[in-house]
Each structure stands twice: as structure tokens, then as C-alpha cells.
Amino acid sequence: MALLSISIQALARFPVPKLVLLDRDGVINQDVGAPGVISKTQFQLHDGVGTAIAKLKQRGCRVVVITNQSCVGMGLLEPNGLNEIHEEMQRLLQEEDAEATLDEIYFCTAVDDDNPRKKPNPGMVIEACSNWNIDASEAVFVGDTLTDMQAAKAGGVANRILVQTGYGFGLMGNQPAQSPPMIVKANNLVESQSQMSIVTPFADTQDLPAAVQWLLHETDT
Structure with missing residues (x-):
């Protein structure tokens, strides 16, 4: 059974945000699966993300990354290696578009799920909003996982977008996102998508661009 299409929800829009919080793996770059990207040679951008980030910057948005990197905490990647991967990310983004600059990269290397900064906990979300002096109501979170949406919701970010790159497609029961995106509410979800009900409403989109x-x-619209 496909996701219900309700025209009035398709017309709903988020305001242009002051702060855009982006998950990394599955949103900016291709998710390689566990234990994650542990070498810069594994890091490959999704199509068009540099251009998309540049558009946000041109409109005056702050753009930051919010990412769990427990591979460091597990000893699979040295901190310097993570820095190299993030330098490669910034290089590739700006290679695509010179204006595709990230304002900050927030990462949590903790293995302990109780760490307040580790998604689905909201620590990094709250930290980013505080650092940039932007209210969570004026931010948007773009992610591909349930934990992304949970962290955003717990951090007070009401405007949440799930992309179908990474894990998003499976979370939506392998139902393709509509164009333009649809605002998904709990009563729109079918059984295969029911786990997402705890983070509704959110917008369901194809990818970051x-x-x-x-x-x-x-x-x-």
C-alpha cells in the first residue's frame, strides 16, 4: 500500500530556515554501511549536494553537519583520520561549487548511547542552535534515519526533512517520495512505515537537492 497523497498536506511549506542541520552519511555522502566511512577514499558525495548547499549559503542560511562517528570511539578510525575525511568532504563540496561551504561540523565519537551528544539524543542539535544564536524554530534538520528525526524533535526542531538516500527509502516502506515533497503525519503512515510515527510530522523528500x-x-506547490 502506497503512502497516502493528501493535497492539503502537499501544500504545506516550511519557512526558509536560518540554520540548516545536515546529517552526513546518507545525506551528503553515500552510506557505506557499518562501521561507516573510515578512509577518505570511501567518501563519495551524493549527486548535486554541493550545488544544493551553495544555494542555501546564497540565501543566507547557516549550514552545519550533525553526525555520529562512533567508529572513532570504537578505535576503528583515529581522530586525525576523521579530520582528513571531513577535509575531503569540504574539498569535494567546493569542487562542485565554490560557495558550498559548511559553517561547522559537529560530531560525536561516543560509543555509549547515553551520551547526550549522540543522536538520537539532542545534544549536538542544541549546541549548534546555541552556538549560532538561532532558535530551533528557525532551523531545519535534514536526515535519513529515525535517530536523526528523533534528535531533531528532542532538540526542538519542528521542521524536519527525511531524505530517501541512505536509509530513508526503507524507512518509508520503499515508497518513493513525492515531488514536491509531502508533509507526513501519523495518520498517513501504513504499517511498514509505522516506526516513523513517533517523529511526525516531517517532510518526505527524494534527496538533499x-x-x-x-x-x-x-x-x-
Whole structure:
């Protein structure tokens, strides 16, 4: 059974945000599965993400990354190696578009799920909003996992976008996202998508470029 299509929800829009919080693996780059990207040679951008981030910057948005990197805490990757991966990410983004600059990269290397900064806990979300002096109501979180959406919700970010790159497609029961994106509420979810009910409402989109196009009101509603 496909996700229900309700026109009034498809018309709902988020305001252009002051702060855009992006998950990394599955949103910016291809998710390689456990234990994650542990070498910069594994890091490959999803198509169009550099251009998408540049568009946000051109509209005056702050753009930051919020990522769990427990591979460091498990000893599979040295801190310097993580820095090299993030330098490669920034290089590839700016290679695609010189204006695709990230304002900050927040990462948590903890293995302990009780760590307040580790998603689904909201520590990094709260930290980013505080650091940039931007209220959570003026932010948007773009992620591909349930834990991304949980961290955003717990951090007070009401505007949440799930992309279908990474794990998002499976979380939505392998049902393709609509274009333009749809605001998903709990009563729109079928059984195969029911785990997402705890983080509704959220927008369901194809990928980061589609999310940015919609956020910046570049698509017809």
C-alpha cells in the first residue's frame, strides 16, 4: 500500500530556515554501511549536494553537519583520520561549487548511547542552535534515519526533512517520495512505515537537492 497523497498536506511549506542541520552519511555522502566511512577514499558525495548547499549559503542560511562517528570511539578510525575525511568532504563540496561551504561540523565519537551528544539524543542539535544564536524554530534538520528525526524533535526542531538516500527509502516502506515533497503525519503512515510515527510530522523528500529546492520555494506547490 502506497503512502497516502493528501493535497492539503502537499501544500504545506516550511519557512526558509536560518540554520540548516545536515546529517552526513546518507545525506551528503553515500552510506557505506557499518562501521561507516573510515578512509577518505570511501567518501563519495551524493549527486548535486554541493550545488544544493551553495544555494542555501546564497540565501543566507547557516549550514552545519550533525553526525555520529562512533567508529572513532570504537578505535576503528583515529581522530586525525576523521579530520582528513571531513577535509575531503569540504574539498569535494567546493569542487562542485565554490560557495558550498559548511559553517561547522559537529560530531560525536561516543560509543555509549547515553551520551547526550549522540543522536538520537539532542545534544549536538542544541549546541549548534546555541552556538549560532538561532532558535530551533528557525532551523531545519535534514536526515535519513529515525535517530536523526528523533534528535531533531528532542532538540526542538519542528521542521524536519527525511531524505530517501541512505536509509530513508526503507524507512518509508520503499515508497518513493513525492515531488514536491509531502508533509507526513501519523495518520498517513501504513504499517511498514509505522516506526516513523513517533517523529511526525516531517517532510518526505527524494534527496538533499530536492529538499533544498523545496525549502527555498523553488518548486511549484
